[in-house]
Amino acid sequence: MVVVGNYPAVVQSILDFDFLVGKKEPSVLGIVVNNRKAQKYFFGGKEVLIPCFPTAMALPENIKMQTSWMLNVQSGRRVCESVLSFFEAIPHALGGHIFAENVPESHAQELIQRVGKKYTLVGPSGVGLLVPGHLKLGAIGGIDPFQIQAGKLGTKGNVAVVSTSGGMTNECVRAVVDADRRVSFAVAVGGDRFPTLSLTDVFLLAEADTSTESVVYFGELGGTDEYEIIELIKAERFTKPLVAYIAGTIDESFAERVQFGHAKALAQHKDESARAKRKALRAHGATAPDTFPGFLKALRKLPVRRFIDPECDISPLTRRKSSILSTRKLLNVDALPTYVRNKKMVLPEHTFVTTALEVLLGAKITSPITKKFTEAVFTLLIDHGGHVSGAVNTIITARAGKDMVSSLASGLLTIGPRFGGAVNQAARLWLAGVGGKASAGEFVEQVTKSGELILGIGHKKYRVGLPDPRVSALAEFATLLKKHPHYDFARAVEKVTTAKSGSLILNVDGVVAALLLDILCECEKKSPRELQELVESEFFNAFFIIPRSIGFIGHFMEQKRNDEGLFRLPDELLYEAE
Numbered sequence: 001m002v003v004v005g006n007y008p009a010v011v012q013s014i015l016d017f018d019f020l021v022g023k024k025e026p027s028v029l030g031i032v033v034n035n036r037k038a039q040k041y042f043f044g045g046k047e048v049l050i051p052c053f054p055t056a057m058a059l060p061e062n063i064k065m066q067t068s069w070m071l072n073v074q075s076g077r078r079v080c081e082s083v084l085s086f087f088e089a090i091p092h093a094l095g096g097h098i099f100a101e102n103v104p105e106s107h108a109q110e111l112i113q114r115v116g117k118k119y120t121l122v123g124p125s126g127v128g129l130l131v132p133g134h135l136k137l138g139a140i141g142g143i144d145p146f147q148i149q150a151g152k153l154g155t156k157g158n159v160a161v162v163s164t165s166g167g168m169t170n171e172c173v174r175a176v177v178d179a180d181r182r183v184s185f186a187v188a189v190g191g192d193r194f195p196t197l198s199l200t201d202v203f204l205l206a207e208a209d210t211s212t213e214s215v216v217y218f219g220e221l222g223g224t225d226e227y228e229i230i231e232l233i234k235a236e237r238f239t240k241p242l243v244a245y246i247a248g249t250i251d252e253s254f255a256e257r258v259q260f261g262h263a264k265a266l267a268q269h270k271d272e273s274a275r276a277k278r279k280a281l282r283a284h285g286a287t288a289p290d291t292f293p294g295f296l297k298a299l300r301k302l303p304v305r306r307f308i309d310p311e312c313d314i315s316p317l318t319r320r321k322s323s324i325l326s327t328r329k330l331l332n333v334d335a336l337p338t339y340v341r342n343k344k345m346v347l348p349e350h351t352f353v354t355t356a357l358e359v360l361l362g363a364k365i366t367s368p369i370t371k372k373f374t375e376a377v378f379t380l381l382i383d384h385g386g387h388v389s390g391a392v393n394t395i396i397t398a399r400a401g402k403d404m405v406s407s408l409a410s411g412l413l414t415i416g417p418r419f420g421g422a423v424n425q426a427a428r429l430w431l432a433g434v435g436g437k438a439s440a441g442e443f444v445e446q447v448t449k450s451g452e453l454i455l456g457i458g459h460k461k462y463r464v465g466l467p468d469p470r471v472s473a474l475a476e477f478a479t480l481l482k483k484h485p486h487y488d489f490a491r492a493v494e495k496v497t498t499a500k501s502g503s504l505i506l507n508v509d510g511v512v513a514a515l516l517l518d519i520l521c522e523c524e525k526k527s528p529r530e531l532q533e534l535v536e537s538e539f540f541n542a543f544f545i546i547p548r549s550i551g552f553i554g555h556f557m558e559q560k561r562n563d564e565g566l567f568r569l570p571d572e573l574l575y576e577a578e
Contacts, residue, residue, distance in 0.1 A: 001137065002059065002067050002090070004032040004082050005074035007099070011050070012041050013143035014071075017136040019044040020145070020312050021154040027135070029063045032056050032082070037533070045316035056082070056089040058529060064089065069137055070096030071128070079124065080107035087115050095120030097128040097138045098196065108194040121196040126188030127166035130173070132156050140186060142170055145317040150174060154312055157182020158305040160206045162199070163218040164191050164225070168247075172218050179299035182307050184212040191220070200228045203238045213303040214241040221248030221274040226281060233284045241302060242286040245295035248274035353378065360542055361534075367523030373477050377512055377543050380470045383551035390414040394552040398559035399567040407559075411552035412545065417455060420548060424540040426456025426513035430486040431531055433493070440492035456490065456510025457497050464502040471511045478515060481522050490514040513540055 003011055015026045026043050031052045033039075038049040053059050059067070070086045070093060072079055079100050087093060096119065098111075103124040115121055122129050128138020132153045141151050151173050159181045163169040169188040176183055187202055189195045206212045219226050226246065232238035281288040289295045353374045357365050365371060386395060394411035402410075415421050433443045447454050462468040478484045490510050497504035506514075520526040520534070534540065 001027055001069040001071055002030050002032060002056065002063070002086070003028055004056065004070060004072045004086060005078075006031070006033050006039075007073035008039070008041070009143050010071070010073060010099070010139045011039075013139060013141075013148070014136050015041050015043050015048075016145050016317055017141065017148055017153060019317070020148055020314065021133050022310065026050070029066055030059055032059075032086075040322070042317070042320050045320045047320075047322070056086040059089060068094045069135070071099070071137055072096060072123075073099045076100040076102040076104065076107075076124065079103050080110055083111055083121070084114065087119065093119065095122070095129075097121075097126065098123030098190075099126070099128070099138060101125040101192065103192060105192075105194055108192060108196065111196050112194065116196045120201075122187055123190045123192075123196060125166065125192040126190035126195075127169050128188060130183070130186040132183055132185075138188075139166070140169055140188060141173060145314040147174075149312045149314050150177070152177050152182055152309055152312075154310045155182045155307050156211060157184050157307060158211060158213040159299075159302055160184050160209070160212045160215045161186035161218075162202050162206070162215060163188050164195075164220055165218060165247075166191070168218045172216055175296055175299055176216060179296070179302070181299065181302060181304065182309075184209060189225075193223070198228065199225045200232060203229055203232050207232075207238050207240060212240065213305065214243070216299060216302075217242060217244040219244065219246045219277065221246070221277075222272050224272060226277045229286075230280055230284050233286070242281075243295065243298045243302060244278075244281050244286050244288045245292060246274040246277045246281075246288065247292075249290075356546065360539060361524075363524075365524065367519070369477070369480050369523050370519050373474075373515065373519055374543070376474060376477070377516075378547040380473065381508070381512075381544055381547040381551075383548070383554060386555060389419050390548060390552060391555050394555045395559055396567050398556045399564060401566070404553065404556055407556045408549060408552050411555075412549065415541070415545060415548070417453075420509075420544040421541050422455035422507075422509040423513050423544050424535060424538045426490075426510045427517055427531075427540040428535045429454060429456065430490055430510075430514050430517055431528070431535060433489050434485050435528060440489065440496050443489075444493060444496045454493065454497065456507060456513055457493065458504050459507045460503075462503075462507070463505060464498050467505065468508055470508045471506060474508070474511050474515060477519070481518055483522065484515070484518040486517040486521075487511070487514040509544070512543055516540060516543065 001014075011028055011031070014028055018025075018027050026041070026048060028041075028050055031039055031050055032055060033052050034054045036052050038051050041048055041050055051063075067090050070083070070090075072083055072086070074082055079098055080103070083096065083098065086096065098121065101124065108124060111121065120129075122137070126138070128136070128140035130136055130140045130153070133156050136153070141153050142148055147170070151170075157176070159176050161169060161172045161176060161183055163172055166188045169186055173183055173186050185206075187197070189197055189199060189202060203215065206215050217229070226244075229238065229242070233242075278288040278290060287298045287301075289298055353371055354365055357370065357374055383391070385391065390411040393414045394407050397407040397410040417425060429447070433440075436443070438446065444454065459468060475487075478487050490506055490513075494504075494506040517531060520531060526534070
């Protein structure tokens with residue numbers, strides 16, 4: 001299933017259900033929420049990350065294909081749009097549940113017309129749909145491990161539970177278990193005036209379900225839904241034993257009609273009262289006691305089926321502790337290669353580069369082009385002399401007598417939009433430019449009008465006629481690709497900018513960003529969405545930080561060898577303010 005919205009307690013209860021009924025993996029495949037990449041939950045005693053996506057349409061294809069159900073926990077005003085978006089993105093889904101109360105009535109009616117006829121859509125204002133041992137769609141059955149255990153939700157029984165009240169759905173599930181029966185399925189149709197799933201739909205499902213031998217129903221005063229059940233009984237479309245309790249006779253104690261908790265719980269006419277509904281149900285063969293104790297007693301007269309409850313150990317769910325979760329796998333020392341054979345070195349090519357890339361991407365690298373490009377970048381960017389800001393900071397710190405880590409940190413902290421950190425920003429610009437379909441000239445105009453610099457363009461030393469040799473060397477990788485749209489776009493931007501100034505050439509940051517986007521796209525099959533995620537996580541800056549860290553350490557070692565002592569600027573370079 002996919003959860004639309006954010007309700008951690010309900011999502012965790014679904015994962016607890018999955019674990020307790022013996023599933024090997026969580027049934028929640030993804031969460032549609034706009035402010036994070038993943039959410040951490042527990043599956044048993046183990047922490048797991050559930051991926052998050054901004055929209056249902058943004059769900060990866062593999063998740064879409066595996067998704068059968070939606071749980072919508074958004075606010076009432078947002079439900080209609082998000083439900084329609086979900087079924088547009090996943091048309092093969094079976095249905096879903098709308099948790100929210102106060103869904104505008106016009107929205108509820110729109111959902112009934114557009115998707116209610118095609119999908120099993122439960123709600124609004126309910127706790128969901130339950131099939132013991134298989135599906136927990138919502139807060140139904142409880143959100144506490146002890147409630148799930150007490151409800152025997154791992155055992156498929158023969159009594160269907162149907163309710164207009166969310167809370168009473170869970171009470172009825174527990175009452176069925178206390179009567180030594182087990183639930184075949186349970187559904188809370190919801191207490192709003194226009195439920196997307198009608199009682200007629202539910203009772204016809206119960207009639208068709210071979211596991212269900214009887215139905216337990218909890219209703220309330222207000223509305224005429226119970227008369228749908230009577231019409232089904234009269235037409236012999238529902239023939240199974242029915243035990244029903246209709247709450248709300250307290251309404252008769254007031255001089256005027258009272259609105260109770262649910263939108264529909266208001267008896268505006270005499271036949272909508274709890275007493276009238278009970279009487280009508282009894283007249284057509286249903287058991288409809290006048291008291292709740294009588295209702296509980298009637299449950300013990302329902303058909304019995306033999307069942308065996310599986311073991312349900314909740315101890316892993318009660319002793320778990322949250323920690324910082326890392327999905328990284330430790331190096332398998334048992335599978336390490338042999339580097340020396342018969343006194344000859346046997347070293348796989350690009351070993352460090354491949355391992356570093358796989359650590360950064362969290363995936364296997366499949367193309368030699370990716371490995372060779374990374375090797376080239378790492379080699380070319382190790383150092384650019386002792387005069388650049390990061391090297392200067394490292395040198396000054398080393399000469400102050402500080403240790404390697406302090407000196408390296410001093411150099412690394414200099415990396416930013418003006419030094420080294422431009423690779424990621426350039427990747428963001430090239431990705432937006434190619435995705436936006438604007439011409440290079442239009443792109444340059446848009447960026448400059450916004451007051452933003454085009455990072456990846458411009459160099460203090462190199463210019464037209466005096467190109468950066470690192471850029472020329474890396475540009476050859478474009479010839480290894482079938483297509484290189486980001487590199488082509490960067491070069492097109494360069495033509496526009498160099499027409500204004502000869503120093504506004506494509507620099508090494510810009511060419512690394514452009515070619516890396518193209519290589520990841522073509523060679524590692526990364527989608528535009530995945531490339532955008534890498535930009536947002538600053539992945540591209542790692543291609544400067546990793547090699548330049550080696551260069552900074554080299555400067556540190558040189559200073560330690562030379563041991564020139566504390567660095568001071570010469571007095572003649574200092575000017576007093578006038």
